Amino acid sequence: MAAQNAAVDSTADSVRDREIAVEQTHLDQVYRRLEEKIHEAEFLMNDAAKRGQVGTPGALAERDAQVFRAGIHLNRLNNEFEDFLFGRIDLVLGKDGERGPDGAYTSVEPADDAIRPDLTADIAETLHIGRIGVLDTDYAPLVIDWRAPAAAPFYRSTPKDPGRVIRRRVIRSKGRKVLGVEDDLMRPEITASLDGRELPAIGDGALMAALGRARTHTMRDIVSSIQAEQDLVIRAPAASVAEVAGGPGTGKTAVALHRAAYLLYQDRRRYSGGILIVSPTPLLVAYTEGVLPSLGEEGQVAIRALGSLVDGAEATTYDDPAVARIKGSSRMLKVLRKAVRGALELGDAPERLRVVAFGRRVELEAPELNRIRQNVLGGTAPVNLLRPRARKLLLDALYAKTGANGRHSDPELAAELRSAFDEDISTEDDFLGFLNAWWPELTPRRVLAAMADERRLGRWSRRDLNPRETRQLARSLRRVGPDGSGPLSVHDVALLDELNQLLGAPARPKRKREMDPLDQLSGLEELMPTREETTWERAERIAAERTEYAHVIVDEAQDLTPMQWRMVGRRGRTGTWTVVGDPAQSSWTDPDEAAAARDEALGSRPRRRFTLTVNYRNPAEVAEVASRVLELAMPGMEPPTAVRSTGLEPRFTTAGEDLGAAVREETRRLLEQVDGTVGVVVAMDRRAEAAGWLADLGERAVALGSLEAKGLEYDATVVVSPVEIAEESPAGLRVLYVALTRATQQLTVVSAEADRPDAAGVPELLRP
Numbered sequence: 001m002a003a004q005n006a007a008v009d010s011t012a013d014s015v016r017d018r019e020i021a022v023e024q025t026h027l028d029q030v031y032r033r034l035e036e037k038i039h040e041a042e043f044l045m046n047d048a049a050k051r052g053q054v055g056t057p058g059a060l061a062e063r064d065a066q067v068f069r070a071g072i073h074l075n076r077l078n079n080e081f082e083d084f085l086f087g088r089i090d091l092v093l094g095k096d097g098e099r100g101p102d103g104a105y106t107s108v109e110p111a112d113d114a115i116r117p118d119l120t121a122d123i124a125e126t127l128h129i130g131r132i133g134v135l136d137t138d139y140a141p142l143v144i145d146w147r148a149p150a151a152a153p154f155y156r157s158t159p160k161d162p163g164r165v166i167r168r169r170v171i172r173s174k175g176r177k178v179l180g181v182e183d184d185l186m187r188p189e190i191t192a193s194l195d196g197r198e199l200p201a202i203g204d205g206a207l208m209a210a211l212g213r214a215r216t217h218t219m220r221d222i223v224s225s226i227q228a229e230q231d232l233v234i235r236a237p238a239a240s241v242a243e244v245a246g247g248p249g250t251g252k253t254a255v256a257l258h259r260a261a262y263l264l265y266q267d268r269r270r271y272s273g274g275i276l277i278v279s280p281t282p283l284l285v286a287y288t289e290g291v292l293p294s295l296g297e298e299g300q301v302a303i304r305a306l307g308s309l310v311d312g313a314e315a316t317t318y319d320d321p322a323v324a325r326i327k328g329s330s331r332m333l334k335v336l337r338k339a340v341r342g343a344l345e346l347g348d349a350p351e352r353l354r355v356v357a358f359g360r361r362v363e364l365e366a367p368e369l370n371r372i373r374q375n376v377l378g379g380t381a382p383v384n385l386l387r388p389r390a391r392k393l394l395l396d397a398l399y400a401k402t403g404a405n406g407r408h409s410d411p412e413l414a415a416e417l418r419s420a421f422d423e424d425i426s427t428e429d430d431f432l433g434f435l436n437a438w439w440p441e442l443t444p445r446r447v448l449a450a451m452a453d454e455r456r457l458g459r460w461s462r463r464d465l466n467p468r469e470t471r472q473l474a475r476s477l478r479r480v481g482p483d484g485s486g487p488l489s490v491h492d493v494a495l496l497d498e499l500n501q502l503l504g505a506p507a508r509p510k511r512k513r514e515m516d517p518l519d520q521l522s523g524l525e526e527l528m529p530t531r532e533e534t535t536w537e538r539a540e541r542i543a544a545e546r547t548e549y550a551h552v553i554v555d556e557a558q559d560l561t562p563m564q565w566r567m568v569g570r571r572g573r574t575g576t577w578t579v580v581g582d583p584a585q586s587s588w589t590d591p592d593e594a595a596a597a598r599d600e601a602l603g604s605r606p607r608r609r610f611t612l613t614v615n616y617r618n619p620a621e622v623a624e625v626a627s628r629v630l631e632l633a634m635p636g637m638e639p640p641t642a643v644r645s646t647g648l649e650p651r652f653t654t655a656g657e658d659l660g661a662a663v664r665e666e667t668r669r670l671l672e673q674v675d676g677t678v679g680v681v682v683a684m685d686r687r688a689e690a691a692g693w694l695a696d697l698g699e700r701a702v703a704l705g706s707l708e709a710k711g712l713e714y715d716a717t718v719v720v721s722p723v724e725i726a727e728e729s730p731a732g733l734r735v736l737y738v739a740l741t742r743a744t745q746q747l748t749v750v751s752a753e754a755d756r757p758d759a760a761g762v763p764e765l766l767r768p
């Protein structure tokens with residue numbers, strides 16, 4: 001029997017080796033073609049550079065554009081993709097024989113006679129799928145871009161709805177070497193043959209292999225294993241708003257990133273207006289940043305954390321939950337409106353305005369000045385833009401005091417006299433000095449700084465915040481400092497953006513130019529002589545400084561506060577949207593208020609809703625523990641279905657006197673058990689302390705605050721004192737749910753006394 005098994009194994013091995021060799025031959029052919037294309041691109045660039053600067057401005061701009069395109073292409077081709085070619089589908093004949101622009105047949109349905117009554121069929125087409133498309137010299141498709149319509153069946157085909165696909169293959173390669181293949185048969189009942197040979201099936205599923213891999217500190221693309229329900233979202237038409245809901249680990253972030261790449265591929269011209277991806281934290285930005293380049297996309301897409309959306313402002317701190325709740329609430333809008341008007345009065349303007357006109361002294365007293373100010377403020381324009389009107393009304397009032405009104409009955413002479421008066425007075429130092437102090441040009445930071453004075457803020461917030469809230473808000477703004485140059489919190493940034501609107505944006509400091517994709521190409525500096533900015537470069541620079549986008553993708557949308565929705569909304573006023581989130585993970589306390597602000601930001605655009613239902617991150621054992629908290633946080637809400645199980649139950653331990661020592665011990669243990677990362681999630685207040693606990697455990701272990709864990713994942717996690725996390729804020733149970741759903745393999749929970757663990761160490765909150 002053993003001998004028989006060994007024979008079967010060795011036959012399987014030889015079939016596998018043969019199939020790997022088949023794919024290797026194809027990959028070799030692809031690389032030969034890529035090399036030819038690299039030479040073509042290099043030639044084009046050299047040639048363009050040699051032509052130097054001669055020519056009309058139009059020709060020069062065209063040359064720049066050509067070099068730019070060649071540069072991007074070269075950059076992409078030179079980029080050694082880890083697995084450039086990753087998929088293959090074998091298809092039977094379609095209903096018609098039409099071919100698309102990529103050379104593949106377009107028909108999705110099999111021809112009536114494609115499958116014979118004895119359940120045999122011939123493979124009529126084999127397509128290889130990769131990160132970018134490659135055509136052979138005769139325009140036959142060597143590799144189809146994963147975003148092309150012809151590649152859709154690779155993702156969409158299922159045994160229930162196979163279309164023309166008989167076999168779907170994932171190819172694993174490194175550099176130029178094919179390492180393995182994994183097949184799924186879409187119609188296992190059919191015996192299909194290719195070139196007279198029966199089509200074999202190797203391995204048992206590429207998805208499980210991908211999910212089991214160790215995690216690093218950066219996210220990987222999922223291009224070789226996108227699932228059908230995810231593909232529907234990625235390829236949804238971008239006509240209006242796509243809203244995607246799904247529990248932890250259902251691939252929302254991954255889908256959002258792949259969608260950006262898909263939209264660009266589909267309609268590059270339309271999205272030359274830029275795609276913005278809004279992420280909740282800088283940690284999540286850093287985690288996801290590499291995915292788009294790995295899909296062959298650079299430039300055009302800006303990934304920004306909520307605290308970095310406003311030019312020139314970078315949030316470096318977090319507010320405690322009570323303060324965040326005040327700053328995020330739409331009640332702040334009224335407070336800010338009053339603050340910008342109130343801040344005008346803080347200049348050190350003298351009580352009265354005195355000038356000399358027509359040889360005599362005229363002056364305006366405080367009550368008159370006040371009346372003028374209120375009159376001007378009756379307008380709706382931004383405050384800084386009302387300054388010319390304030391200047392005009394001051395001049396009117398002063399002129400009236402001179403008694404010159406009515407001195408001339410001839411209207412022309414009267415107008416001349418008035419214009420001479422205006423010119424004299426408005427260039428006088430006294431008048432200018434007064435105007436600058438009385439109607440100062442305000443900056444958003446200056447207004448925020450003014451709000452740090454509790455008594456003053458109380459006047460502005462009286463109707464909208466209670467005295468305790470006013471005190472908490474004023475205190476937190478002291479960090480901003482009297483001149484507004486101190487550190488900002490994530491929630492301050494949305495206030496700053498609102499103030500920008502209310503004040504009328506002052507001249508913006510120029511953003512440092514982002515790296516030109518051309519500059520990234522080695523050796524290009526030598527090819528291109530230094531010169532003035534070209535039209536093309538100017539367009540590029542404007543793109544880098546852009547504040548409105550053609551498409552906005554909001555990740556972890558459940559966490560945006562009403563004020564943040566207003567800020568993000570401004571960036572996509574005329575664009576289309578993709579909004580992904582999970583209400584069960586929301587750390588915002590008033591979901592109805594946030595929903596109203598979200599509706600306002602998205603306007604009346606039609607919405608298309610999608611739901612993702614499968615949890616690809618957590619093993620079933622971890623998901624089960626997390627679902628206990630979900631039941632407390634959102635009773636009745638269904639968790640997503642975990643797709644795999646590891647057999648490893650979560651571990652519960654109770655710390656003695658020394659919480660740090662217990663956490664350290666558990667982290668060390670997990671580091672020995674997993675190959676990748678270990679995340680230690682603590683209450684926000686314990687962040688610094690926890691970093692100390694892990695100080696010398698190496699880079700694979702990281703400590704993070706509960707709110708920073710959003711969107712991230714680790715091979716193993718240690719969740720420290722669930723009750724501390726849950727009691728941190730009114731939304732604490734949902735934050736705990738986030739913390740418990742970060743592990744791809746193992747979860748350990750360390751309880752403190754306050755968690756009231758039972759004899760087995762299971763804290764009260766997590767008991768079944």
Ligand SMILES: Nc1ncnc2c1ncn2[C@@H]1O[C@H](COP(=O)(O)OP(=O)(O)OP(=O)(O)O)[C@@H](O)[C@H]1O
Pocket residue numbers: 207210211220221222225226227230246247248249250251252253254255582585616617710711712713741
């Ligand atoms: N089709 C897939 N093939 C392989 N891996 C996948 C697939 N879909 C998702 N994953 C993996 O599952 C994990 C979770 O994905 P992702 O972070 O996008 O989920 P999420 O819904 O945004 O989660 P959360 O709501 O917790 O932030 C990631 O490691 C991702 O690579």
